Amino acid sequence: MEKHSITHVILTGGVGSRLWPLSRKSQPKQYLDIFDGKSLFEMTVDRNSTLADKVMVVGNIDNCHLSKKVLEKSNTKYVDIIESTPRNTAAAIAFAAFASEPDEILVVTPSDHIIGEMERYEEAIQEAVEKAVNGYIVTFGIVPTKPETGYGYIERKGDNVVSFREKPNQVSARDFIAKGNFLWNSGMFCFKAGVLLEELKIYAPEVYEKSKLAWENNSDGNLDLAMSMDIPSISIDYAVMERSKKIKVVSSQFEWSDLGSFESVYDYLITIGHPVDENGNMVIGTNNYTAFIGVKDTIFVHTDTANLILKKEFSQDVKNVYNALERDNSDLLN
Incomplete structure (x- = not known):
């Protein structure tokens, strides 16, 4: 297989409101040191350091100094994209794609998840990269271990996505598990930058145009507030994943939790x-x-x-x- 440049894009925008009072605007959950003495952000950087050639961090004006501290500690060179205001994942991912060459493979991950069983994780990444090389936008689904109501689900047939489902109630969650073809939606993606942007342009043209404008006027990776406010605040799932015909899902069994609640x-x-x-x-x-x-x-x-x-x-x-x-x-x- 030909060698493609792989960039690990880390999304650090969230505040983790369900983990208040530990998680605050000044110290969101991905920077807390309650997990084995390392923050979730640091674990995310470590876990992908051998899989990618480049690191890109999409953060915001309130937390970019916290990311910087971690990356400097491990001497990691990275591309810094600093949002002046959170505009949800469609815009965050668009910025990363605009900052890349069209042929670059981007592996996009949140910065606040816990992942175990690295062999299975690496297999999933390899499989996703191969599909991305062939022009697909890949989403990662996790084989569920229980009828969790805190996660969205992906209904699939083989590696094709049938539908994306919002967080279910207890009855629907049990139903999903019983059917056996539902996966937890991990919020991780893999694609060629150019392919993602083509699809965004078709299915969410306003996000595409206004993110492009904001990106073209960035100064040192910092995005202008007024231009950012113009970008519709929608998720990448809604903008692209639920609409595009180029979506594939990689089903994996690595341990995964978004640590979105005190129960997890x-x-x-x-x-x-x-x-x-x-x-x-x-x-x-x-x-x-x-x-x-x-x-x-x-x-x-x-x-x-x-x-x-x-x-x-x-x-x-x-x-x-x-x-x-x-x-x-x-x-x-x-």
């Missing part, structure tokens, strides 16, 4: 030996002696300015607290 963080921390008491209660963020009485499967999250106490199964509801604080314009989100 709890499950992960248990695998690395984080202590829980005999009723399944866990403390995150402090070594202070903490006693739980009369409760079980409860998580106590401590930070200097805010504490959170929740039953594990209600972890999707943390975003309601975040949204309420946002409405009050609270300093506790910063």
